Amino acid sequence: MRALIIGTGSIGTRHVENIRELFPETEFVFLRREAVRDALADACRAEVVANFYETLQPRPDFAVVATPSGLHMDAITPLIEAAIPFYLEKPAVTRQSDVDALRRLLKENKFSGPTFVGCNLRFLESIVRIRDILKEGSLGTVVRTQLTVGQWLPDWRKAQDYRQSYSARSDLGGGVIFDLIHEFDLARWWFGEFEHVTGHSGKFSMLDIDAEDTATILLKKKEGPPLVTINMDYVSRQPVRRYELVGDRATLVWDLGERTLKKIGARETEIIDCGVSGFDMVDSYRTAMRHFIQCVETLQPTCLDVTDGLKTTELALKARLGVGL
Template identity: 35%
Template sequence: MKYLIAGLGSIGRRHFRNLIALGERDILLYRTYHSTLPDDELAGFPVVTDLESALSYQPQAVIVANPTALHLEVAIPAARAGCQILLEKPISHSMEGVSELARAVEQGGGQVLVGFQYRFHPSLIQASHYLKEGVIGRPLSIRAVYGEYLPNMHPWEDYRQSYSSRKDLGGGVILTLCHPLDTMRWMIGEVQELWAFVGKLNYMELNVEDTAEIGLRFATGAVGSLHLDYYQRPPAHYLVIVGDQGILRWNNANGVLQIYHADLGKMETFPPPRGFGRNDMFLAEMRHFMAVVRGEESPACTLEDGRKVLELALAAHESQNVGGLIKFL
């Protein structure tokens, strides 16, 4: 099976290493040499610098890991060529071209797995099962927080030049840290209404927002809120879901899931598997993608899931711009 990796920054390198760890060596690298990471580990693997040449090698699978604003420039031709695609999140920085990608996927006959790796966190998978089983009753509210100090995200590069801080590359805290929008949809369902306060509150030299407070109303009637920022130290990433029969809490810092049973007055604690580390999510994601490529599984996070998250992220900006509530049909 031939894999093409487009983009060799932090996430592209992670996927590269994980493919090798899982026994894959037929890997082609499509790059523009803008990465700020050293190239030593890439020695011996073929490199191409234009997409047409890359696709002429007829890869069965394409991993799109370049900057957000450039995703569809790779994904659409790859989809037309019939490739299976692992498309990093968010799928783009605007809705322009997203419908064209969907048509290209249908035309080419491949599938798209969107790279929301928290879909593969064992404690969150467990949480989704408990919610479906009604362990905390009917979910009434959900609160998520994801904050991290931007200069510490990629300490080997100037944060002001990273894609996360550049509007032209699809940066900003809402798009860069959009994982909770996917997790909240996964856990609770579709969003009907959204409002947001979005701004640049910190002193960092950015031309994008560093803060967002987003309110959500779900089709189930549940309400939610999400806080995102680029300045929390230490970083915070957690989730609290309140049901009419209990509470579910998850914290990324230790991977622990807690369930409070109101009828028993008892808290249960579920740690992740012994030895679990952050890369285990990405390994699980890659194993799943390899199974998708072989035709053994369907994507756990589809292109439509990615489109919905992008729609929510862009709606947060729209809400700030118009100063009002955004409703979804």
């Protein structure tokens, strides 16, 4: 199997390492400006090229796009035209004009190859367990949900000056609304589509960035519950990812830091067993990549293709519009 890698920063490197672990016989070709080699390319014995069309001889079986989100269209366009399946880091794109252009491109090229947008939290067993519990209905009517996520940005990628990261630049897709888009994706995955989006955001901290570092977003469906509040920031000095789903029979509380999922009823609290890897974020990246490559091999659609991923992008775009960005 031959893999084309476009973007080998921190997340691109993670994907390469996961592919090597899962499918050791994979051949790699890296698309890089000026075809610069480094230790990663040497370790993978990767071919390194500067021109996309050089990657087609021989043709790759799939591509991984891990460039800054604001630059995704530059990589996606030739992949679709060449009918190459691709794994696309989240968010899919960061502008409504790109959403519209990507949909046209897919339609015009009648593109049907497997695609996947990298919202890997869907592969975390504890997150899947939440979805199962919602389907079972044991919470009753879920009236509100609060999704909280935050981390001190300078601690996020310790090998890189945070001021030089794409997270610091809104033009590259930085800012918490796009960077922490997992929570928008999970809201859709659990509850369906939302029509009304409001909120507030700003650059409030001492961080030296050109993007919003804090946002509180309220999602409302066209009719009925739940109301969903998403609180996100680059400021929390200790990483936090905590979800609360409040139903009229019971409440679910998921906490990644504590590695717990609790179901709180009127008289008792149940600790829900999510398995050995239930909160293993590293494993969720591997599982997502395995799923994508297996779909490439079997020509089956993935569970989160680019069409679905664009709906999450549009929800985030509504949030940005709602807060005045």
